[in-house]
Amino acid sequence: MTPTATVHRVAPKGRGTHRSIASALRAARDGDEIRIAPGEYVEQLLLDRAVRLLPEDGPDHAVRLLAASPGRPVLEVAAPGVRVEGIALTGQDPALPTVLVGSGDLELDACVISGGRVEAGGDASLLMTDCRVSRAELAAVHLNTTGSARLTRVVVEDVEGTGVVIGSRTTAEATELTVRRVTGSGVRVRGNARAVLRECRVSGPGRSGLLVEDGAAVAALDCRVEETATEGVRVLGSSPRADGGDGGVLLTHCEILRTGADGVAVSGSGDVLLRGCRLRDGSGPGVSAEGESRAELVDCQVDRAHGSGLVARGSARLTAESTSVTGSRANGLLAGDRSEVRMATSDMTACSFSAVHACDDSRVTLTSCRIGSTAEHGIRATDRAGLTVEGGRITDCGLTGVQIDSAAEARLRGLSVVRGRAGITTESTGTVVLEECDVSDAERAGISCGTGTTPVLRDCRISGTGTAGLVIGERATPSVEGCTIRDAAGSGLVVGPQAEPRVRSVTVARTGKNSLFVGEKARGTFEDCVFAGAGGDGTAFPALHVSAGGAPVLRGCLVRDSEEDVALEKGARPVFDDCLSRDVKNPSLPTGGAEQSLTAAGSPGTDPQTTARETEAPPEDTIEDLLAELDGLAGLDRVKQDVSSLVKLMRMVRRREEMGLAPPPLSRHLVFTGNPGTGKTTVARLYGRILAAVGLLERGHLVEADRSALVGEYVGHTGPKTTRVFQQARGGVLFIDEAYSLTQYAGSNDFGQEAIATLLKLMEDHRDDVVVIVAGYLKEMEVFVGSNPGLASRFNRTLLFEDYGSAELVSIVEHQAAQHQYELGPAAREALTARFDAMPRDRGFGNGRTARQLFQAMTERQAYRVAELAEASESDVMTLKPEDIPQSV
Missing domain, CATH: 1.10.8.60 (Helicase, Ruva Protein; domain 3)
Incomplete structure (x- = not known):
């Protein structure tokens, strides 16, 4: 009260008091106080000046104001600076306002309002603190003003309608608002309004807990919505959210529990961002987005949704980051129509249906996500859906880890699939690419390519499968490169009838049955493959089995560590070009250098498509034979002398090792310099065979590579690519031609330096397993070796290949x-x-x-x-x- 303010007292009796509040108002001026004695007053008040109404004996609600007539409010405000404290205000018509603020501003403190709503309109402002509003119809608090409103510790209950309506262009704040036992929505925000809700509680509404529509914007922090009859939060439309976060609906650290329908439902032009929210035990989906809406979840939990955890339909866009979806009674994520979904570093576990289901024309991107313990598929893409998976892990699926059907398109890179009934199955006629995927311990097949499909598999790893490792279905024509298949209980690589795959640089090892099983009338090409250890359980399965009419072409393949290398059914006509059997008890594979076919009886025969020559299998290499072969090469006198010196040194190293003495510090890695066509590759191949004959290499084979074989096209691709080539060369020689091209682009956005770093580490980790030879022009190779201390220390011996005379x-x-x-x-x-x-x-x-x-x-x-x-x-x-x-x- 200001120093010049006057106190006006109201009491039913007593000297110097007004008998009615209206009388006191007529006598009051701006800034005056009206103190009211306990009692019940039937009045209709128009507050047209800045006065303060309060009980004489404190805010115990012993002062009760009742509406004088059913059609009029108890309190109507038309002036700024009005304050009412600790008074009970009771209207006669619940569908009409008990308190009406048409203009000016009103502050209600510790008041109890019943029998009608609190309404603010025009340009009015409203401040409510520690108030209770009950027994209203349509709405308990209706804010439809261009001014502002603030509600603090307000309780709204027992309403036949909506708890709080924030409309027009109102700017409202609500802190510790409680809404309970309302038949409509708990809080409704519409008409371009702006609302901030802090620590609010909505319990048991007859409709949605929070309803947002018509371009409104809402920010809710630490709020709780529970026991709703329909959606927890329903957004029919909102203002678009800017990059900085303005607009839309923002839910931060909110809990949405036991909803009668969706936890959060977004449609129309709705735009919702959830941060650190928890949605649990809803009767519908956890979060659903439809129409043109957008929904984003960050660090959220969606638990035990009766429907799918996340749903996107229409043209909606849904993103989730660091979010978990657990125990959904349907899918973890369902994407349909033309929706777009992006999920990163998120978990989906214990779903009753597939964890991720993409259908229609939807587009789904998963980055570093974890999927586990689903009753059906980990991921299923069907219809014309598009699926992109970068990294991540799928475990313990009741059906397939990844199922791709119909005409869906999929690109999976770096995905790990562990256990479950099957690993990855593609039955789609669309484009499917699997890169660097790892499938292990599946009950059935690791990767299956369905009938007539054309997927691409690069650098994938399959291990520990209960049946076959890789299955190529009937008439399928996949491309398979750089893959490894190990420890399959059945056959490693199964090619179905009339299939025609293109298989390159694939290793199949330790299979329970055949390393390669080729079905009836199947064809295809198999280049630079290794088939090892067939019949791992002691049975005598041949490494290669070709069914009747099968006509595969195998080039540069190695069969080793097997009871039998090839078994043919009647009418099988495989073609072998430069293939080799090693450590096979019953070999029948043609070992000549030219193309040869093998008849069902096991004898070589000339393929009618070629002009092959039969050659004898080469005898075991000896140092003398190999040096004689080197000496028989034209020219290269200086190189021959250098290699002969190296052979003497290697023999001494081997002899010291056999005596138990430490070998001298020696780098076996070499630099070959010279112009094209001077025999560098030929000598490298001989050098590997010489080291194998000396006993310093296991196999002595040669793997040729250049920049394109080592350097990737995007971040994270170069390391695995270089490693794969290096692993191919284990036990032999890795020959890198034009090696200087790895450093020519230094300073630009190039991954050549990453390839060098990866190569140097592998050389250190496997120093006794691989010999690396780098080759190129003299001056360029001098610059290359000098560009990195690690290269200079490992490549300290150079052989010069002079031009031929x-x-x-x-x-x-x-x-x-x-x-x-x-x-x-x-x-x-x-x-x-x-x-x-x-x-x-x-x-x-x-x-x-x-x-x-x-x-x-x-x-x-x-x-x-x-x-x-x-x-x-x-x-x-x-x-x-x-x-x-x-x-x-």
């Missing part, structure tokens, strides 16, 4: 001619020498490659020449003459 090039042509049953006369040799002398020996000169190309061109010209002879003798057919030498190659 003309005489050496002629000898290469002669060697080629002898291999292919041609003869070179003296005149032809002289002409060849002159031809090579005339060739410019610049950087692009092909050396031995040029010699071989020249020989091929000579045979073609000779064929044209001899074809014109009326009668060609054997000498004519075999002899190469000077005129057969072209002037350009």
Whole structure:
């Protein structure tokens, strides 16, 4: 009360008091107080000046104001600065206002309002503290003002309608608001209003706990909604949320419990962000988004939803980060229509249906998510849905870890699928790509490609399956590259009838049955594959089984550690090109270098499609044989001397090891420098075989790689790609041609340095398993080795491959001619020498490659020449003459 204010007293009797409050109001001026004695007053008050009404004896609600007539409010405010404290206000019509603020502003403190609502309109402002509103109809508090409203510790109960309505362009704040026993929604915000709710409680409403519509914006913090008859929060439309968070509906650290329908339902143009919220025991979905709406969850929990945990339909966009969905009675996530869903670092467990179900034309992206203990599939994509999975883990699914059906498209990278009935099954006619996925301990097959499908599998790992590792269905034509299949109880790789896969660099090991089973009339190509350890349970299953009519082509494949390498049914016609059996008890695989087919009886036969030559299997390599083979190469005198010196050193190393002495510090890794065609790859292959013969390498095979084989196209791709190539070379030689290209792009957005770092670590971890040879032009290789201290320390020995002289090039042509049953006369040799002398020996000169190309061109010209002879003798057919030498190659 201001110093100049006057106190007006109201009492039923007594000297110096007003008998009615209205009388006191007529006498009061702005800033005056009206103190009211206990009692019941039937009045209709218009507060048109800034006065304060309060009980004479304190706020015990012993002062009761009753409406004078049913159609009028008890209290109507039309002035600023009005304050009413500790008074009970009772209206006669619950459907009408008991307190009406048409203009000005009103502060209600510790008041009890019943028999009608509190309403603020026009440009009025309202402040309610520690008040109770009950026995109203339509609404208990109705804010429809362009002004502001603040409700603190207000209780709304026993309402035939909505608890609190915030409409028009009202700006409202509610702190510790309690709404209970209302037949409508608990709080309704609409008409472009702005509302902030803090620590509010809505319990048992007859409809939604919070209803937002018509472009409104709501921020709710630490609020609780429970026991709703329908949705916990329903958003029919809201103002769009800006990047900074303004607009839309923001729920922070809220609890939404035991709802009669959806926990949070968003539709129309609704825009909702949930942070740190918990939704539990709802009768419908946890969060649903429909229409053009947008819903985002961050650090939320959705527990025991009777429907699906998260639902997106229409054109809705739903995102979830660090969110868990547990115990849903349907799906963890259901995406349909044209919706878009993105989930990251989130969990979905113990769902009654599939954890993730994408259907219609929806698009779902999962990043580093964890899925476990679902009754059906971990992820299912069907219809025309699009699925993208980056990383993550799926465990213990009742059906398949990932099921891709109909025409759905899917790209899965870095996903781990553990246990469950099956790993990954794709039966879709759409584009399906699986990269770097890991499937283990499935009860049945690890990965299955359905009938007529064309998926792509790259760098996947399958292990410990209860039946087959990888199953390729009937007429399927998948592409499979760089995959490993281990410890399958059944066959490792099963190719169904009439299937035609393209399989490259796949390793199959320790299978219970066949490493590779090819079904009836199946074809396909298998390049650079390793099939090892078939019949792991002691049974005599052959590593390769080809059914009747099967005609696969195997190139550069190795079969090892098996009882039997190949078994054929009648009519099977596989083709083998440069394949090898090792440590096989009953071998029948053709081991020649040219393409060969194998009949059902197990003997090689000429494939009618090729002009193969049969060759004897090479004997066991000895140092002497290998050095003789090296010495037989044209030229390379300096290289031969260096390799011979290395052989002596390696033999001494091996001898010291056999004596139990420590080996000397020695790097077996080499740098090969020289121009193209100087025999670098040939010598590298021989070097590996020499180290194997000495006993310093297990196999001695050669794996060739270049920049494209080691460097990935995006972040996180290079390390696994380099590792895969290195693992292929374990026990042998990794030959990296044009190695300097790994550092040529330094300073740009390039992953070459990552490949080098990965390679250096692998060389350190497996120093006795692999020899690495880097090759390229002399100057570039000097820069390459000097660019990294790790490279310089490991590659401290360089072999220089000098260009071939003309005489050496002629000898290469002669060697080629002898291999292919041609003869070179003296005149032809002289002409060849002159031809090579005339060739410019610049950087692009092909050396031995040029010699071989020249020989091929000579045979073609000779064929044209001899074809014109009326009668060609054997000498004519075999002899190469000077005129057969072209002037350009």
